[in-house]
Amino acid sequence: MSLIRTEGLEKIYRLDHVEVPALRGVDLTIEGEEFLAIAGPSGSGKTTLLNLIGGLDRPTAGQVFLEEQEITRLNKSRLAELRLRKIGFVFQAYNLLPVLTALENVEYVMLLQGIAAGERRQRALAILGEVGLAEYANRFPNLMSGGQQQRVAVARAIVAQPKLVLADEPTANLDSTASSELLDLMRQLNRDHGVTFVFSTHDPLVMERAERLVRLRDGKVFGDE
C-alpha cells in the first residue's frame, strides 16, 4: 500500500476572470519512509501539489489518496482531523505561533490530539533535545534565529508521530550552514522515526540531499530520479 497516490491531479486558479493552471494532471505515488524532494522553478506547481497532498486545498480535477483513502472529498472538519493525526507541516516562513514558547509550540499539536499533560511535556522536551534546542524550550520565537525557529517547526511537525511531513521550501530563508543542518536533521528523523518527508525546493544543494527527486515544470511531472 502506497502512502500517497495522486491521480490526474489538476488545479486551476481563477484570478480576475483569467484561468491560471497550476497543475495539469499529476500522477505520483509516494511510499512510506521516503525522503523526497519536489523540485522545479517557481510557478511550477510545487506548493500547490504539497497543499493538495496535505488536504489544505481541493483539486479542480483528480484525486489524492492517503493510505488509499480518498481525501479530496472530505469536509473541512474531517480534513483538519486527518492533518492532525497523519500529516505534519513545515513552512518556508517557520510560522511558529508567536505567543507560545518553543515548548508550547511543540506541545500544541499533541494537545489537540488529547495527549495527557505529563506525556506531552516529556515528548516535547525529548524532541526539542533531538533537534538540539533543549535549552531553548522556554523561549518565544521572536528571540530565536531563523534556523532555530525552523528546527522548532520541524520538531512540531514530527512530535505527533505523523506518517508524513510536508515541508514547503523549508530552507528558503536559511543560510547554507543552517540549511545543511536542517536537512541533516530531517534526514535523521526520517531514518530514526520512519517518517516520510516530502519537501519542495529549487535549491540544487537541497536536491542533492534527497533520496528521490521529482521534477515539476509547468504543472507536470517531467522527471523522477
Place this chain on the structure above:
Amino acid sequence: MSSLRLLMKLAWRNVWRNRRRSLITIASVAFSAAILVFTEALLVGSHEQMVLQVLDTHGVGQLQIHARGYQDDPTIFRSFVPSAKLLRFLKGDRELRGFAPRVQGEGLAEVGQESKGVMVVGIDPELEQGVTPLAAEIVTGDYLEPNDLQGALVGERLLKSLKAKIGASLALVTQTRRGTLGAARFQIRGIFRTGVPALDENLIYLNIKSTQRLFAFGDRVTMLILKLRDPTLAKLNHLKRALLAQVNPQKLEVLTWPEFMPELVQFLRFDSASGYVFLLILLLVIAFGVLNTILMAVLERTREFGVLLSLGTQPRRIFGMILLEALLISLIGATAGALLGSGVSAYVVQHPINLSGSSMESFESWGIKPLFYAKLSWGIAVYPALIVLGLGVLIALWPALRAARIEPVEALHTR
C-alpha cells in the same frame, strides 16, 4: 480541561500582543460600563426620591384604601367606615410610619363677594402629620389644632383668587351624600404652599369631623392614606397583599401609588426612556470599539489561523478562541467599569448633585427639589456591566466566524 487551558492561554496572550490597542479598548469598555452604571444609579435614585417627594407634596400617601370603585369614579357616593379590625391592624403594623383618614369632596367656597369651586379635604390634624408634610407647608398663620372644628387651611393661590386674608370668614357649600345641600362657615387659620399650582389654587383643609358633618358622612371616610418607613415597591405590594387579607375586597380597594397616580408612572417612564436612548447610543459606540479591535486582531492574524488550521486545529476552536479574546477584553473592561461606576455612584449617594438655578421648572411644577440622587444596589452595579459584557461577546461573533471560515491555503499566503 487542559485544552481549554491552552485556549485560555492563547487568548490571553493574544489579547496582550497589541498591548496599546487592547488597553484602549478595555478603557473604552470600562468607561462606557461606568457611565452605564452611574446613569442607571442616577436614574433609579432620582426617580425614587422624585416619587417620594411628589407623593409628599401631593399629600396622597404611598398606599390608599378606598371604597371599591373610587379610583375610577371619585365621588362622595363612594365612602366607607373603617372597621375596628382594620384600624387595629394598621396601628399594629411596624412597617408603617403612619396612616390617616381623609374625607374629600367638591364644594363652593365664598369669601365676601368672591366664590370659587374647590376641593374640600377633611383631615385628622394629628394623624395627618405622620403621613404628609402639610404642617410644614404652612407659610402664614397656623396649622389646625386637633379640636379646632372651625378652622380652615387655604392654598396660597386660592386665597388670592378669593381675595381673602388670614382670619377671614369662609363659607362652604357642598352636596351631601344624601343629595341634600350642606353648608357651613369656617375661619381661615393658615395658608399653605405645596409648590404645586394645581393644589395651591384648589385645596381647602378642614378638620375631618367638620367635613364629615358637611357631607353628612357620619363616621364614613373617603380614604385612608398610608406611609411606610421603607417605601420600596416590594414592601408596598407586600403590605397591599396583607391589607387585602384584612378587608373585604368586594367593598374596599387597596392601591399602591403607581395605581392611584398612573400619570406619575408615565412621567417616570418618559424620563427613563430619554435616559435609555442616551445609553443605547453609548452602547453602540462601545460595540463598534470592540468590533474594531477584534476585527483588526483577526485580519492581521489571518496567516496564523492558516497555520493553526494546517496543524489540524478545528475551525470551531478558532471561533472559540476569538470569542474568548473578546470575552477577556469585555470582562476586564466591564469589571473595571462596574467598580468605577459604583464608586462614583456611591459618592453621589452621599452627596446628591444640586442643580438648582438651572432650567428645572418642569421638575418644580411637580413639587420636586432640583437635586439629583443616586441609588446603588447589586443590580444597578452588575446588570449594566453584564450588558456590556454580553454585547462585547455578541459583537465578536462576526469576526470569530470570519476567522473560523478562513481557507487554510489562502490564509497561509496572506502576508
